[in-house]
Amino acid sequence: MAQEFLEKKGLTHLNNRGEAQMVDVSGKPITQRRAIAQGQIRMALSTLEAIEQGNAPKGDVITTAKLAGIMAAKQTAQLIPLCHPLPLHKIQVEIECDRHLPGYQIRATVGTKAETGVEMEALTAVSLAALTLYDMAKALDKTMTIEGIQVIEKTGGQSQTSDK
Amino acid sequence: MAQEFLEKKGLTHLNNRGEAQMVDVSGKPITQRRAIAQGQIRMALSTLEAIEQGNAPKGDVITTAKLAGIMAAKQTAQLIPLCHPLPLHKIQVEIECDRHLPGYQIRATVGTKAETGVEMEALTAVSLAALTLYDMAKALDKTMTIEGIQVIEKTGGQSQTSDK
Amino acid sequence: MAQEFLEKKGLTHLNNRGEAQMVDVSGKPITQRRAIAQGQIRMALSTLEAIEQGNAPKGDVITTAKLAGIMAAKQTAQLIPLCHPLPLHKIQVEIECDRHLPGYQIRATVGTKAETGVEMEALTAVSLAALTLYDMAKALDKTMTIEGIQVIEKTGGQSQTSDK
Amino acid sequence: MAQEFLEKKGLTHLNNRGEAQMVDVSGKPITQRRAIAQGQIRMALSTLEAIEQGNAPKGDVITTAKLAGIMAAKQTAQLIPLCHPLPLHKIQVEIECDRHLPGYQIRATVGTKAETGVEMEALTAVSLAALTLYDMAKALDKTMTIEGIQVIEKTGGQSQTSDK
Amino acid sequence: MAQEFLEKKGLTHLNNRGEAQMVDVSGKPITQRRAIAQGQIRMALSTLEAIEQGNAPKGDVITTAKLAGIMAAKQTAQLIPLCHPLPLHKIQVEIECDRHLPGYQIRATVGTKAETGVEMEALTAVSLAALTLYDMAKALDKTMTIEGIQVIEKTGGQSQTSDK
């Protein structure tokens, strides 16, 4: 009963006894896959201005956050218990200053050629880039919030559905 | 000029040439410190119901997310480039079903006795718990969003300020 | 002399001077491979009963041990010096209460499509699941023993032999 | 009811709702602590002889297993979900050939000065040393078994009891 | 302008806005690739003699350094921010005593079948083997220097050029 329900509904990380497992992807074809995730960090305008000014000569705050995102994407399978370890062919993290937020918009694009998708890698990259921005500005601002982390595009795999 | 500005404003991860560094905390006293962070994942009500029903017999989705948060907190200094490696004395992750969201409310409490605070550990725990919930439900729902990740309490250190 | 001996006998991690190396698998065909390992943890019956009763409402002890096993399998090549890093397509850890032992029976199944086998991944999953059960019950019982860790099935590769 | 039971019985990794947590050790005194664990790997006598002969000139099999045990002890808190990250002051792994087993006896001694004990570090060192011996001999022998992993001494902490 | 310059010159880790990224290798063919790197550690002759004599019965210093090199090669993508995670088919580290240096010559050979090369893995293996030799002899000698770390052979990929 419950099993049928789960199978229909697709909670594929739970096996037919409701227990956690890393699902078997060995029967899936290897295809080019890409996922794009985004998110943002909201902060006081004065914090944003301090980063932008302090940042101007060297770009370190933004670069540090980008690198943290890229490196975290490569650690996704170590961080998320039921994710498959995958080769990754491309990881790009973009961070844009948004004075209207105010804060930063973060976007991560991850590509691979594998049996399963990379949206968790993209989401992990966005999350760690945001946390790193937080870390570097937290002495200035105790009220920052990380928001809107979501997948905005996923290609490859059957009918573009999330099947990892 | 820029240096004076940075010193006054407190972008302590940037040294006086605007470059990234892991700030020296050796002069700080060791005190009991605690940080609490929260966040949430929003999903379709049908997704929430599927998890809650499928979850009933074993609790695996929620437990998996909690453990991912706890384990990620212990990895914080490896994930966030300029964070100090710290001993951690307590990590607790709580996840509550919220039918009004609909989705889950996540809260992490981290404690230590150290020269610097643990808000990044608490934020990292919340973020990875949320990402793990996402991972386990993503076959059901492509529109989930992770939101509202913020620090809600920080004690210990000078005047309760963020000084890591 | 010694070299010939080693070649015949198959101590393939030692090269012809008796030194450690990670053996070259690039000439091997990529095939579907699977390994199953098992093991057990023996404890006082009162410990087992405490876990089973305390465990009932949330399943946390067993789930935590399973997840530790799954996550450790993904770390095998970082933990065992001469293991090859491999993609993994499936990891399943099963833990059964055995009142006759008394204790828990643990079984791990790992699958991949690669040049070399995954028995070390399966054995690592069993070992860390057992260690995690130990960790969670050690306040109750100082006399637990982990036993009988072995490979019970290995398929794929030439003549089903261990050739990693 | 269940809570009282757990408190009395000491399943300290479960909080009063039966959920997993990393227990708070901040109230505990820092003391010198030491733990010794042991285990063994059983193999065919011919396998043991092959290792001992091949091993003679360089000692690589045994040294590799010792180092794997030492390095794994340092990773314990990353591998076992609810273990505390601790400084470690000493890690020693001893491996003795036992022709009567036949196989190898493994013993690990770990020391620290901390709020909680190091038996999990000692058990992890023994387990990974045994797995590494398995890995290095598996081309010779498909019937090896890892056995008898247990704590044989634990000092430091209140009344020498396991309280991590 | 700058972009064209970069494209011509090949600073492929910088995208057309001069920002860090992990370059997209998904369009590249999978080929057999191999890289060999070398380096050396220079020390006092008396240090070298102490290691060689102390080392004789067990070979531990050299074996420890080799294993550190092999294990580090497998961590390359976690250590070097813009490196791609790759399967590795072979890792060999050789360390030779050189009384004329005096010190040790280190050489690492790494092989894979992938879209991009493995020279960073070979260089990382040499570097960590050298650092481990340093660590094991540093109580004897404060003047050791690690030198001459370079790639000496790279095969596979287009026209044997470095394109990772």
Add this chain to the structure above:
Amino acid sequence: MAQEFLEKKGLTHLNNRGEAQMVDVSGKPITQRRAIAQGQIRMALSTLEAIEQGNAPKGDVITTAKLAGIMAAKQTAQLIPLCHPLPLHKIQVEIECDRHLPGYQIRATVGTKAETGVEMEALTAVSLAALTLYDMAKALDKTMTIEGIQVIEKTGGQSQTSDK
């Protein structure tokens, strides 16, 4: 005999049977400790100029290398088999363009308050910063060499000697 020799000479990573161990530092006092290491990467002048020009707008090459050095310092005990895991209070990596080399001069300063020193952390930071510079310029230049990695200052501990 051999043991006495080793004890006198100070190969403290080898115990009295010549085997690898992580030495016991629990009897040592906790003191403020600092180590500074340096090294350099030599490259073609045209490569240096390309980096400096491409680098101007964003500083990414240098920042990426600095961050890689800082993050690697935090991983030292995972990378070097017999190093003790330590809290780190300060990590600074400086990279200066040297047109006379031509190439980059790298310097790392690490501080802690612990029972043992941090020269391996400083050397590891320099090594990984150098490897990252190599990685980012390798498409331009196949003849780069990493050189002169050494400790230039070590304070704290008994008589400023290396005793880790």
